[in-house]
Amino acid sequence: MKSFYVYILASKRNGTLYIGVTGNLVRRTAEHKTGAVDGFSKKYKTHMLVYYEQHDDVRDAIQREKQLKKWNRAWKIRLIEQGNKQWRDLHPEIT
DSSP: OOOOOOOOOSSSOOOEEEEESOHHHHHHHHHHHTOOSSSSHHHHOOOEEEEEESSSSHHHHHHHHHHHSSSHHHHHHHHHHHTTTEEEOOHHHHH
16 A cells, blocks of 8 residues: 655754655655755755655545645644654655
């Protein structure tokens, strides 16, 4: 069964945040890190994977992404820090 991921990237601790959804978290975060894709993430250097969650259904993942994008900043920071208090880059852990 294929998995889908909602993820949050940060420029630094408490920095600019980017929220996305993908079917291949390793590839997609690598693209963000290398600046392979033009856009928000490249412009604001949101290259650290600080949070992700897995979903079995792409519709659930997209719905969750939209929900998180509507959240205020404090809620997003709290979500990140529940599982990643140090704002570690989680990319090495998933590769």
